[in-house]
Amino acid sequence: MYAENEIDPEKLAPENFSKASERAQLMHLDPVAVAKYFNTIIQAIINILIGCNKKNNGIFEAVKNYYSVVEYQDHGTPHCHMLIWLHDALDLILLCQKLKNDNEFWHYLLNYISNIVREDINYLCKKGELITNKMVKAECLTPKTILEKQMHFSFLPIPDPRLPDFKKKFCLDLLTICKRTLFHYCTKACKKFNRDLQKHCRFDFPRELVDPPDIIFPEQRVIAIQHISAYFNNHNSYITTACRGNNDIKFISTQKLALACIHYITDYITKLDISTYSSFLICASILETFLDQLSNNDSYNLIDKSLKLITKYLNKMTGQTELTSPQVSAYLLDIDDHYTSNKFVNIYLQTFKSHLMKE
Incomplete structure (x- = not known):
């Protein structure tokens, strides 16, 4: 917004602040800055406030694990859904038993939740x-x-x-x-x-x-x-x-609710931007075109035909997914669309297909 200018925020006069429309226009003109800024903010929250990567505890005390997913709205602005697991957290059965018998723990838990939430x-x-x-x-x-x-x-x-x-x-x-x-x-x-x-x-x-x-x-x-x-x-x-x-x-006290939240926030990555009936129309169109092509070439066996049809369908559906410019910039900059303390191995379609064919 103030590129190549040295600005002291404490001395910046309010009348020199840019308008909301100007900020929105600058965001669309420089999506790379949006992606970098949002990544910096989330990393700072994880490392400093939550304290996942430091010896001293953060605002939630000792954190065992975290998992978050970034979603981009239609106009390009990102936001984050995050789950945090606490160290030494009791499962629901043990938690209920301790709440029945330990009055001090009862008050400690309520005080903890009311201060955090x-x-x-x-x-x-x-x-x-x-x-x-x-x-x-x-x-x-x-x-x-x-x-x-x-x-x-x-x-x-x-x-x-x-x-x-x-x-x-x-x-x-x-x-x-x-x-x-x-x-x-x-x-x-x-x-x-x-x-x-x-x-x-x-x-x-x-x-x-x-x-x-x-x-x-x-x-x-x-x-x-x-x-x-x-x-x-x-x-x-x-x-x-x-x-x-x-x-x-929100404070989540049950494993069932935690799993439901994981499904909810992860579903953003795989959700389609097209309606169900449009998906069926695309399937019908691909199948019709595919059958016309196969009528002129009978060299494919049944497995090859099925694989080719599925690949065509996946490519077509993926091509219908809308990506905002900050989201594309984040991918090009190798900025993850999720944050977690765990490590996962990426699985690609072609590699997965080759593995299944060998089996």
Whole structure:
């Protein structure tokens, strides 16, 4: 954005901030910068905040493993889905048994979850002050001046931890980000499909409220975390401040739910951009063309015919997948579309086919 210019963010005047449309245009003109910047941010979160590659623990304490997948939206902006496994985490049966018999562990677990997963922003206010959903919605709907629209959080200086009033400035900075990015108020976009028939928000707002303090029901294997704000995303204070934007965080206590989340975020890599009926039309078209070609050449045996047909179909379906310019740039720069502490061996179609043929 300010290429080849030395800029001091603390001295940069707000009236010199670029507009949102200008930032979007620059993003499309330089997708390589988008891919590099996002990779730098995610690597910093993994290495510094989560602390996966350092001796000292991060914000989640000792982390055993992590797995995340990068998804690119249609207009090219990337975001990340991440799962984190903690060291010495108990399985569900042992967890329920310990919660029944160990009152100290009960309070420790609830305190840990409430500090890591924030579901409200009133903890950032002064004593006696309270922010309601109506107040935040009214603030969001108030028309912004041109200067306010240009003042994006990524340009604003981060509070210096060496200052004596750092905690106060940190809370004020975090409160500003939360009100602008974590609060949801429904618009037409919430009913993207069948607006006349769809009654509920497709983003699952308002969220279900849990009024009493955090409660654990070991017999039912339920941990009811307090939720008093129906229109705020769950968030982590440090990740929100570091990313300067929206994030959502959840405590997962069961293996079944963890596997479901793995399937959900991994499915982004393999999902198709075309509808089911379009896929069937493509299959029919490929099959018809393939049969016409085979009628003039009967030298193929049954296995070769099947392999060739599958290869044609896979190539055609892969060719229908839409890739954004930052995503293509990331692949060309050898930036992974996933992050994990494990190592995997890449399997390519041709190598896999050769192995099956040998078997």
